[in-house]
Amino acid sequence: MTESIGMVGRVAGAAARGEEFRAMMGAFPTGVAVVTALDGAGRPWGMTCSSLCSVTLDPPTLLVCLRGESPTLAAVLERGEFAVNLLHDGAQWTAELFASGARDRFDRVAWHFDGGCAGPHLRRDAHSVADCRARTPLRVGDHVVVFGEVRGVTRGTPRPPLLHGLRRYTAWPHA
Known part of the structure; x- marks a missing residue:
């Protein structure tokens, strides 16, 4: 028999409710990214994303989770x-802007796109940018x-990453 020490709340195996799950994941700090893409007409789209992780080094692959109805995903x-x-750590305003759904977000930030980019680069706000080929949507x-x-x-100015957790933004603590 397994005994839970220091845990209070629901019984193991009971289904979690959305708000319980949101609270649990909100207590798990993560880095903050903005996923960007151009549509077929060349219009830029983007959204703040904290659901991001590395998958494998060979070939280098990451994954992002995007809202199913978002124009960025489209x-x-x-x-x-x-x-x-x-x-x-200086880009909280940009994280909030791209989380807001404001239609004019790309008019309010500096961004760059050339033939080698897979989506708009937010050079002023990003410490690094990965250009990705989309694979296996699920x-x-x-x-x-x-x-x-x-x-x-593409590596930018070396600055600490912006973090999000407990419903607030913060910078990586200095050693």
Whole structure:
């Protein structure tokens, strides 16, 4: 028999409610990224994303989880490529802007796109950007997991990453 020490609450095996799950995951700090893509007409799209992780080094692959009805996901799937902008500690305003759904977000930030980019680069706000080829989208509930085969990495100004947890932003603590 297994005994739980120091845990209070529900019985193991009982189904979690959405708010319980949100509270649990909100207590798990994570880095903050903005996923960007261009649609078929060349319009930029982007959204703040904290559901991101590395998958494998060979080939270099990451995954992002995007809201199933988002125009950013539609652009990613249409073009088959996207960029992951890892935000630095001075980019909280940009994280909030891209989480807001404001239609004019790309008019309010500096961004760059050239033939080698898979999506807009937020150079002023990102410490690193990964250009990815979209692979194997998988719908899970109201989100779509998209694997990204990383075809290039651009390093920006070395700054600590922006973190999010407990419903607030913070910087990586200095040693």
